[in-house]
């Protein structure tokens with residue numbers, strides 16, 4: 015199963031992604047986590063991304079696309095994945111389409127967590143105040159001001175993806191303001207209802223065996239394309255650095271994730 019979770023910062027994507035991971039035994043691919051690991055490890059990607067992330071702006075498309083291209087080729091993604099925080103621009107969505115097509119893969123659904131931005135901002139302000147009062151460490155981009163910027167970036171650059179995926183018949187919207195368990199139940203429902211009905215899956219079935227045969231060739235082609243693309247953009251070395259960063263900081267990342275999980279679980 016391959017899914018995208020779409021929604022502004024603080025909508026609860028991380029919490030729902032972790033539940034999907036447990037239920038479907040797939041992996042969570044969070045570009046935010048990967049970038050934070052690269053920043054913590056001081057890799058070239060991290061150095062490039064640090065100040066951009068602190069301002070709440072988006073890291074350049076070529077950087078995150080290279081990271082994801084590399085990550086989806088790792089063996090643990092074989093059962094599927096849930097993308098959390100990627101794609102965030104139309105250019106990223108188009109790149110993802112190309113990456114998946116080259117590997118003979120399709121998306122099952124794009125789940126939009128619909129939220130009221132004003133209530134969200136209020137929740138986030140409250141959470142930041144509570145964490146500060148408890149003396150807990152905040153993420154550098156977890157201040158109300160930066161969050162306002164991140165919400166603006168979502169509106170301008172990521173919200174157009176709702177139409178992008180609706181046009182492809184992949185979009186499923188759920189009420190992200192409901193209690194966490196209710197959101198999980200709603201996601202389960204839309205996945206059950208959409209199973210086997212996604213247009214890309216139907217097309218894939220029609221292609222049948224010839225489609226599957228194309229996978230191996232597609233993978234080779236994709237590797238070639240990545241190599242030549244990397245020469246142009248330096249993206250592959252960026253991805254490698256991020257990967258090295260991920261490995262080098264696995265312990266820190268686990269700790270960070272568990273802290274992040276606690277935060278997200280608290281706020282939904």
Ligand code: AMP
Pocket residue numbers: 023045046047049066067068070071072073074075078098099100101102106155164
């Ligand atoms: P997140 O944890 O998903 O909220 O991401 C934290 C920050 O990482 C964002 O505010 C961006 O600066 C950066 N980031 C994460 N994913 C992406 C992406 N797909 N495209 C560009 N920037 C990203």
